[in-house]
Amino acid sequence: MGQDRARPWLRSTSTGYRRPPVRAVQEAGQGPEGLVGFVLAAVLVGALTGLTAATFRLALTGAGGWRDRLTDLARGHGALGLLLLVGGGAVCTAAAAALVRRVEPHAEGSGIPHVEAVVEGRAGPGRFRILPVKYAGGLLAIGGGGLALGREGPSVQMGSSVAVLVSSVLRRSRADLRLLVAAGAAAGLATAFNAPIAGGVFVLEELLKSFHPRATIATLVASASGFAVAAPLVGAAPDFHVPPLADPRLSGAPWVLAVGVLTGLLGVLYNRAVLTGLHHVDTSRRPAEVRAAVIGAVVGVVAWCGPQLVGGGDELTQQALLGQGAVPVLLGVLALRFALGVLSYAALTPGGLFAPMLVLGSQCGLVVGLVAVQVAPGSAPEPAALALVGLAAFFTATVHAPVTGLVLATELTGSTNQLFPMLGACAVAMLVAVVLRSRPIYDLLTDRATARAVA
The missing domain is CATH 1.10.3080.10 (Clc chloride channel)
Structure with missing residues (x-):
């Protein structure tokens, strides 16, 4: 009842609840004009995320190649080479952990749990420095240290950090910020795996747990724009090759x-x-x-x-x-x-x-x-x-x-x-x-x- 007094247009009638008047929706940023600006913000979030995640992916590939060459070299020098390899892995991993602990604790792990907490309103959006810590820490841990971790988690959280920055600059509402954070996450996953549809679907199915039109538009638009920006850098072909498979029986x-x-x-x-x-x-x-x-x-x-x-x-x-x-x-x-x-x-x-x-x-x-x-x-x-x-x-x-x-x-x-x-x-x-x-x-x-x- 308290909610009904605050918003009388929600009071029930004989035919059900009244729809909110157009003015109320527009004041909340949900009207046509607000939607256009919101979509443009999602496009910007996707494009910047695509650029960030694509360069991260390229840098990670380069770091992995460097680690492989170092490993080949070390294996040819007996115990000294083993010591070098073990010491290098320890230093890189410790440096990545130090970055997280001393600079930005929210950058630890996958990053997807933090994004999910932000989208659900259970945590604040965090500081923008999550992005550089995630970028550098991921290169150290995965590329340098060789940890059995994936590039998609950092890409997703970097996308959410981009969304926080864009929302702040464009002065979007808190509700829009949460949706743009989800959209940035979709763009990050789309770039990490060359999978723009999966990026959008994952965010809608797992993070938002909703296919609300406004959320769906933002997520799919950001995922598409991120993929479009990243494709010239990392290619658009599927990540894995599968031989021609017979139809299932x-x-x-x-x-x-x-x-x-x-x-x-x-x-x-x-x-x-x-x-x-x-x-x-x-x-x-x-x-x-x-x-x-x-x-x-x-x-x-x-x-x-x-x-x-x-x-x-x-x-x-x-x-x-x-x-x-x-x-x-x-x-x-x-x-x-x-x-x-x-x-x-x-x-x-x-x-x-x-x-x-x-x-x-x-x-x-x-x-x-x-x-x-x-x-x-x-x-x-x-x-x-x-x-x-x-x-x-x-x-x-x-x-x-x-x-x-x-x-x-x-x-x-x-x-x-x-x-x-x-x-x-x-x-x-x-x-x-x-x-x-x-x-x-x-x-x-x-x-x-x-x-x-x-x-």
């Missing part, structure tokens, strides 16, 4: 079901492992830089043993999507990357979870595919097809965003004829996660970030 359904069950279980375990790792970090008395240095040193040892095992893992995902590998080796890689991903995120440096999820999901699907070919060579789906299915299903199990998982897998590979088995596996993986009462990873991380901010 009903006889392959049991194997698709198996992928859904396994990725669902693995996703639940992964979420719990990440939160457990963070709990140990939050209760530790050791300085953040020391913990990060130890983690960076461990990653350096792994890089010495296998350079392709560290970093975001795009090469591992690509090999899986080509159907390449042997089951024992893949199981080892799967276990190592699972542990390495949890350990890397516990360093509290800038870095995302998407790319590590893609590695785990595609590896899991490929293992099932290779077993299926041995057990039922005449009816089993192609291993590469099940790797693609596993990629989408594992993402769904961890994030609880099946539509984003389907769209992301499709845009990442350009493959469209596996949508039906992906849909089935995503449904099963989601069912497993819900039955086991596993909450979405970003909801868990958002609760943690909010609780720490209050404390």
Whole structure:
């Protein structure tokens, strides 16, 4: 009733609630004139985010190439080379952690939980210095240190920081600021993976949890403008190549079901492992830089043993999507990357979870595919097809965003004829996660970030 007294145009009538008068909507910035200005602001946010995220992606690629060359050089110099590699990883990771702890704590981790908290109104937008700390810290941790983290988290949070700056300069309302923050996040994800549709869908499905027209317009416009600006710099082709895959057959359904069950279980375990790792970090008395240095040193040892095992893992995902590998080796890689991903995120440096999820999901699907070919060579789906299915299903199990998982897998590979088995596996993986009462990873991380901010 108090709300009705404050806004009499909300009072009910015999036909329901009255629609607000045009003047009231326009005063709130929702009229046609306000919408045009809002859309232009979203275009600007997307364009600036696309430029920022594209240069970050290029710099990360360059840093990764530098790390690979250093690794090759170190492996040719015995114990001295190992010491150099381990020390370099420790220094880079500790430097990234120091930037976060001493300059901008909100820049830690994926950044998506902080963006989600801002969009929900549970946290303030933060300071603009999140952007340079996220940029530099991500290059140090992922590019220099080789942590098993992804570029998409930093790109998403840098997009939200761009939105805060644009909203401040253009003097947009607080409600518009939240929507523009979400729009910047969409542009960041679109640029990180060359996936403009997935960027928009993820924000609407996971962050906003709404397809309200105003939010949808801002998100899709920013995602499109960000992709358009970034494309000349990073290209517009899908990030991964998948060989031509045969159309799915009903006889392959049991194997698709198996992928859904396994990725669902693995996703639940992964979420719990990440939160457990963070709990140990939050209760530790050791300085953040020391913990990060130890983690960076461990990653350096792994890089010495296998350079392709560290970093975001795009090469591992690509090999899986080509159907390449042997089951024992893949199981080892799967276990190592699972542990390495949890350990890397516990360093509290800038870095995302998407790319590590893609590695785990595609590896899991490929293992099932290779077993299926041995057990039922005449009816089993192609291993590469099940790797693609596993990629989408594992993402769904961890994030609880099946539509984003389907769209992301499709845009990442350009493959469209596996949508039906992906849909089935995503449904099963989601069912497993819900039955086991596993909450979405970003909801868990958002609760943690909010609780720490209050404390």
